[in-house]
Amino acid sequence: MTPPLLPARAAEILERGAGKRVVVVGDVFLDRYLVGHVERVSREGPVPVLAFRRRFARAGGAANPACNLAALGASVVQVGVVGADDAAAELAELLAGTGIVTDGLVIDERRPTTVKTRIVADGFASPQQVARIDEQVRTTIDGAVQERIVAVLKEVGGAADAILVSHYRSGVVTAATCDAARDASAGGGWLTVDAQGDVDRFCGFDVVRIGGQDAASTIGTRLESEPDYEAAVCDLRRRLAAGVVMVGRGADGMSVGDDSGYAVVRPANRSEVFDVAGAGDTVIALMTLALASGATVREAVALANVAAGIVVRRLGVAAPGPDEIMHEIVAIDAGLE
Numbered sequence: 520m521t522p523p524l525l526p527a528r529a530a531e532i533l534e535r536g537a538g539k540r541v542v543v544v545g546d547v548f549l550d551r552y553l554v555g556h557v558e559r560v561s562r563e564g565p566v567p568v569l570a571f572r573r574r575f576a577r578a579g580g581a582a583n584p585a586c587n588l589a590a591l592g593a594s595v596v597q598v599g600v601v602g603a604d605d606a607a608a609e610l611a612e613l614l615a616g617t618g619i620v621t622d623g624l625v626i627d628e629r630r631p632t633t634v635k636t637r638i639v640a641d642g643f644a645s646p647q648q649v650a651r652i653d654e655q656v657r658t659t660i661d662g663a664v665q666e667r668i669v670a671v672l673k674e675v676g677g678a679a680d681a682i683l684v685s686h687y688r689s690g691v692v693t694a695a696t697c698d699a700a701r702d703a704s705a706g707g708g709w710l711t712v713d714a715q716g717d718v719d720r721f722c723g724f725d726v727v728r729i730g731g732q733d734a735a736s737t738i739g740t741r742l743e744s745e746p747d748y749e750a751a752v753c754d755l756r757r758r759l760a761a762g763v764v765m766v767g768r769g770a771d772g773m774s775v776g777d778d779s780g781y782a783v784v785r786p787a788n789r790s791e792v793f794d795v796a797g798a799g800d801t802v803i804a805l806m807t808l809a810l811a812s813g814a815t816v817r818e819a820v821a822l823a824n825v826a827a828g829i830v831v832r833r834l835g836v837a838a839p840g841p842d843e844i845m846h847e848i849v850a851i852d853a854g855l856e
Contacts, residue, residue, distance in 0.1 A: 524821035529848045532822060533841040535812035537592030542676050544668070544700060545581030545685030545692055547599035547624070549610045551636040552576070554646065567649060569640055578613045579635060581685030583838070584713065587804035587826075588683075589617040590838035596675050598623035598668060600660055600691050606632035617838075623671045627664045630656040633689060659690045669699040676703025680811040683803060684712040684721070694720050709811050713803040721759055726810070728765040728803050729755070742766075745783070752776035763816055765806070767799055772824070777816045784820055787828030787851065798827045801839070825851065 555569025578586050581599055588595045597619050601607035603626050610632060611621045631654055638650040660668065668691065676682050682700045686692040697720045704710040711726035716733050734751050735742045742748050748766060752774050755764045763777045772785040802823040809819035825847050829839045 523851065524818055524825070524848060526845065526849050526852050528818065529822060529825075530845055532809050532812050532814045532818065533591065533844065536808040537841075538594055539680045539808060539811050540594045540596075540678060541588050541681045541683060541807060541811070542596045542598060542623075542672070542679045542703075543581055543585040543588065543683045543685060544598035544623070544672060544696065545683075546633065546687035546689035547578070547582040547597065547601065547610065547691075548580035548633040548635055548687070548689075549606045549613075550577045550579035551634060552639055553636065554639045554641055556642045557640045567640055569638070569649075572641065576609060576613065578610060578617075580633065580687050580689070581691075582610065582614060583800040584683055584685055584804040584807075585614065585619050586617055587801050587838040588808055589619050590840045591804075591808055592841065593808055594618075594620075596620045596623050596679075598625075598671050598675075600625050600627050600630070600664060600668070602626065602631040603628045604632050606634050606654075623675065625664055625667045625671070627660065630658060630690075655689065657689050659693055660696075665693065665695055668696055672696070672699040672703050676700060676708070677706055679703070679708050681709035681711065681807045683807045684710075684714075684724075685800065685803070686712060686714045686717065686720075688715050688717070692717070692720070697721060709807060711803060711807045711810075713799055718755065718759060721761070723760050725761070726763040726765070726803070726806055727755065727759055727761045728767065728799065728806070730767040730799065731769065734766045748774040748783075749776075749781050752781060763806075765802070765820070767802075773802070773820075775816070775820055779817065782817070782820075784824050787825045787847070798830050801826050801830045 552575050554573050555571045557567045558570050559568050561568050585595050585597045601624050614621050634654040636652045640647045640649050682704050710724045712721045714729045752764050756776050766774045775782045805823035805826045806819045809822050
């Protein structure tokens, strides 16, 4: 188990994070939500009929860790691929509204901007997602688009305090993209990734986070017991020559391996889980910024765990700010959580 993070130290780390320069590269999405109240079951089929209440949109995929970083006061550049469409303009507007630089969004006219539309029913104890419609092309980028991504990383990555790679397996995080990120961070910036597989692309990264199912698929064995998780973390660290490996365990928290050994981090919040979407994005964003701000690995893990516990209480992806995180840490320290 990792020790709790004292409020004074947490405040110091968060304060140092303000103004840090972070480049986020990966598969950006526009997340749309249609929310309605359940009225009855349809006569046409066994599905609920929802009376429309509201709609909203959030920046998703690789854009979500960027928003988390911006909410903490970091100076963020978003790098990714969008289509030549209205969704791209909407996504860019959402990002710019949080202060994120969007010059690194490369237009690929051969594909649409990825849009994920969630149909959500309220009227329950917590909102329930009943369906999702994805407009997405997963084709691997190449040619001029790939060249532009590499050029942008070369242009902005060298001066960054950290480069965060967000891999949603939608074509942007190629071997060439990873090589460019690795080269750009060679001057001393942190290099982190939230991966959904293809882990061998991330050899030599400082931090590799991966979900439990993806980790199991990668190493070819089921993760059921504590020794299974510990072996998986250690194997991935050796295989990738990574400084830190984090394996997400859903409601059971996460397993972490670094030079200090192996640790299990239990969730900071177990009782109010409304929506787990984006929790992993928050974890990698907090880890990246905390490490770039001088935190130890275990301090960064503790801070990320608290922030994730806030995010799962909300509908849709979310980006908690420093005050909200500090309020949670103070409550935990006082034994109120």
